[in-house]
Amino acid sequence: MGTELVKAALHHKWAVLSPVARLVWIQMCMRAIDPGQDDERQSRTYYGGHAYLVFQISGLEPGQEGYGGALRKVERAIAELRGSGAVRLVNSPRSGHRANYTLHPDDLFTTGGDPL
Secondary structure (H helix, E strand, O other), X not given: OOHHHHHHHOOHHHHHOXXXXXXXXXXXXXXXXXXXXXXXXXXXXXXXXXXXXXXXXXXXXXXXXXXHHHXXXXXXXXXXXXXXXXXXXXXXXXXXXXXXEEEOOOOOOOOOOXXX
């Protein structure tokens, strides 16, 4: 889906991210829609939620032992990505609704990122 986004996320300039943040970042880019693709969803937006990311980096699902620690690891990675300007929060999560993030693989430290 997001092959162009993944290529941008794999650029060496993103090597400054921690290994977990970079892995989370690449997973988010894989799930998003590339700009210019025909799709009813907004391009460059990650809709997958944190549980998907936890599963991708740890293989754990909600309720399994160690899931809470893996979730905190993903949350720290997303905070790092927001601070670097890689992602921006579109909407705050609330009951029954996931957080959505826009992806900015070409904005490394140029925008100041989201306020944490």
